[in-house]
Amino acid sequence: MSEAGTMKRSSALLLIGPTVLIIGVFMVLPLVIAVAYSFLTAGPYGGVQQPPTLDAYVQLLFQRDFDNTLVFSPSYIWIVLRSISIALATTLVSLALGLPVAWYIVCQTPERRRMLLFLVTLPFWINTLIRTYCWILILRDEGLANNLLRTMGAITQPLPLLYNDGAILLGMIYTFLPFMVLPIYATLERVDPRLIEAAYDLYANRWAVARRVIWPLAKPGALAGASLVFAPALGSFLTPDLLGGGKKLLIGSLIQMQFTSSRNWPFGAAVATVVTIAILIGFALRARQTARALP
Amino acid sequence: MIEIEAVSKSFPVKGGKDIDALRSVSVSIGDSEFFTLLGPSGCGKTTLLRLIAGFEAPTAGQIKLDGKDVAALPPQKRPVNTVFQSYALFPHMNVAGNVAFGLEMLGVPKAEIGRRVRDALDMVKLSDFGGRMPAQLSGGQQQRVALARALAPKPRVLLLDEPLSALDLKLRKQMQSELKRLQGETGIAFVLVTHDQEEALAMSDRIAVMRDGTILQVGGPRDIYDNPATTFVADFIGESNLVPGASIGRASTITVSVRPENVSVAAAAGGLTGTLAAVTYLGLDTVYDATLKDGTRIRSRSRDASTALKAGDPVTVSWPASAERELAT
Numbered sequence: 001m002s003e004a005g006t007m008k009r010s011s012a013l014l015l016i017g018p019t020v021l022i023i024g025v026f027m028v029l030p031l032v033i034a035v036a037y038s039f040l041t042a043g044p045y046g047g048v049q050q051p052p053t054l055d056a057y058v059q060l061l062f063q064r065d066f067d068n069t070l071v072f073s074p075s076y077i078w079i080v081l082r083s084i085s086i087a088l089a090t091t092l093v094s095l096a097l098g099l100p101v102a103w104y105i106v107c108q109t110p111e112r113r114r115m116l117l118f119l120v121t122l123p124f125w126i127n128t129l130i131r132t133y134c135w136i137l138i139l140r141d142e143g144l145a146n147n148l149l150r151t152m153g154a155i156t157q158p159l160p161l162l163y164n165d166g167a168i169l170l171g172m173i174y175t176f177l178p179f180m181v182l183p184i185y186a187t188l189e190r191v192d193p194r195l196i197e198a199a200y201d202l203y204a205n206r207w208a209v210a211r212r213v214i215w216p217l218a219k220p221g222a223l224a225g226a227s228l229v230f231a232p233a234l235g236s237f238l239t240p241d242l243l244g245g246g247k248k249l250l251i252g253s254l255i256q257m258q259f260t261s262s263r264n265w266p267f268g269a270a271v272a273t274v275v276t277i278a279i280l281i282g283f284a285l286r287a288r289q290t291a292r293a294l295p
Numbered sequence: 296m297i298e299i300e301a302v303s304k305s306f307p308v309k310g311g312k313d314i315d316a317l318r319s320v321s322v323s324i325g326d327s328e329f330f331t332l333l334g335p336s337g338c339g340k341t342t343l344l345r346l347i348a349g350f351e352a353p354t355a356g357q358i359k360l361d362g363k364d365v366a367a368l369p370p371q372k373r374p375v376n377t378v379f380q381s382y383a384l385f386p387h388m389n390v391a392g393n394v395a396f397g398l399e400m401l402g403v404p405k406a407e408i409g410r411r412v413r414d415a416l417d418m419v420k421l422s423d424f425g426g427r428m429p430a431q432l433s434g435g436q437q438q439r440v441a442l443a444r445a446l447a448p449k450p451r452v453l454l455l456d457e458p459l460s461a462l463d464l465k466l467r468k469q470m471q472s473e474l475k476r477l478q479g480e481t482g483i484a485f486v487l488v489t490h491d492q493e494e495a496l497a498m499s500d501r502i503a504v505m506r507d508g509t510i511l512q513v514g515g516p517r518d519i520y521d522n523p524a525t526t527f528v529a530d531f532i533g534e535s536n537l538v539p540g541a542s543i544g545r546a547s548t549i550t551v552s553v554r555p556e557n558v559s560v561a562a563a564a565g566g567l568t569g570t571l572a573a574v575t576y577l578g579l580d581t582v583y584d585a586t587l588k589d590g591t592r593i594r595s596r597s598r599d600a601s602t603a604l605k606a607g608d609p610v611t612v613s614w615p616a617s618a619e620r621e622l623a624t
Contacts (some may be wrong), residue, residue, distance in 0.1 A: 006326035095448075152429060192381065194379050194381055194385060194387075195383050195385060197348075197350055197370070197379075197383070198371065198377070198383040198384075198385070199385075199396070200370040200371050200372045201347075201348060201349075201350075201371070201375075201376055201377045201445075201449065202371075202376065202396050202397035202400055202444070202445075203371045203397055203400035203401050204371055204396070204400045205371060205400075208400060212396070216387040217386075217387060251306065275452075293402060
């Protein structure tokens with residue numbers, strides 16, 4: 001190899017070095033540790049110990065009977081499916097709300113846009129725990145919502161607003177909506193307003209403009225937003241625990257429990273690994289689809 | 296066919312006075328006419344175009360299309376299509392999809408859409424480009440797609456907002472004759488907005504010269520060039536000597552406008568005399584700049600480069616009376 005080539009190679013390494021280091025330390029390493037732990041034996045007081053075993057993955061699908069035979073048990077599968085459906089519902093509702101909100105903001109004057117974007121990101125400035133407790137104050141039997149409805153005479157008995165799937169969904173949408181609005185906004189902001197005028201000029205009505213022009217152009221942002229909402233929604237445990245009352249388990253809570261009260265780190269790691277792989281497969285499919293859509 | 300009657304448009308300015316983009320403009324544009332709105336930037340020509348398209352509503356006045364007031368109609372309800380300065384092609388649709396869009400919105404049957412898209416692409420000589428995406432086209436090709444897209448629905452009027460300004464000179468000349476040909480073939484009225492007087496003269500049946508939200512003069516290219524109504528028009532269209540009446544012994548309330556090609560310069564022999572300030576050889580023409588005694592500059596443009604005159608020579612400047620126009624100052 002020529003000297004110039006060597007120079008190039010070493011300077012290239014130097015340039016991408018920091019990126020590789022950051023990705024390695026903050027993203028790859030924790031994943032490798034999680035995968036490694038999932039193949040070990042649980043320590044009696046938490047932690048992991050030798051020897052390596054597949055017990056954690058067996059536990060996901062089977063229950064060990066008293067006579068030590070394995071019986072298929074779908075309970076964890078149900079937890080996974082329930083978690084996926086709640087995360088999916090969160091994503092879809094966030095999309096349905098986020099798209100018009102983002103479009104509305106794009107249509108404002110620059111000063112109003114800045115103001116509205118600030119309002120969208122405002123919840124980030126308050127601790128998640130405090131925000132979630134605020135929802136408890138609003139939704140509980142003697143809370144703001146029920147009191148308001150009662151003074152209006154709409155109800156006599158308080159509605160059961162808290163500690164159910166609806167409350168979980170509400171809390172999750174509230175938490176993750178900004179992650180949907182911001183990428184869609186970023187995409188739509190770059191859209192030439194002349195395109196909208198051109199569509200109207202070519203006899204499109206409002207609905208056709210939204211469906212044929214705005215939506216296709218917003219799609220990349222919507223897909224980014226969907227990923228940003230779905231992934232953390234699937235793993236979240238704080239909101240479902242507090243607003244769902246911990247009555248039904250979701251994946252996030254299941255994993256978290258394994259590392260705290262249940263002291264079964266390998267099982268927690270195994271669940272986390274399975275969820276991560278599932279999400280990565282989803283992303284890979286999407287990436288392939290996007291790649292195919294490009295000319 | 297289009298009648299603009301006393302149309303005004305002002306835009307509110309936050310914490311300031313409204314901007315009057317158009318002040319009581321009236322003009323009528325005929326069927327299958329190539330009509331040009333010409334003026335410097337900020338004269339209101341684009342605002343007038345957007346009012347005809349329906350993107351803006353007039354503050355006062357009427358816009359009539361075939362006798363009906365359309366000022367309150369949104370753009371999708373007007374038989375008018377626009378070619379935008381930036382082309383505004385839908386980036387997520389291919390060329391055929393772009394051209395078909397207006398036809399689909401009008402509810403034209405599928406089979407007919409296919410045929411009319413092909414016709415429109417044939418017309419702009421892009422028959423084989425239907426499957427391309429806009430990003431894969433050159434600027435000139437995008438321009439043609441924008442034209443095909445706007446012509447496919449067969450509008451009553453085609454509006455063109457500085458459509459050639461983004462093209463290089465050679466392509467611009469080519470597109471000028473192309474536009475002229477398309478207008479003749481389709482018989483659709485074209486309303487063109489431009490700040491390029493040469494373009495306006497080359498293409499238009501009639502030109503409206505605009506300034507500060509008003510129309511100064513409407514007429515055919517020849518008429519506007521030969522008989523400018525104001526000093527602004529005389530100066531903006533082509534090149535003009537604007538000679539103050541006082542400096543050539545006439546009333547001080549008038550300005551005399553005379554085109555450089557009508558001015559002759561000769562060795563001093565009485566009459567209007569001055570000094571030759573510069574002689575510039577331009578190949579085909581030679582430009583002589585003379586300075587009169589009171590400092591007024593007069594330019595002569597001549598095919599004849601054989602005169603022995605040079606800078607500093609005393610000269611006599613003259614022009615035939617038929618070539619001059621007296622304008623109010």
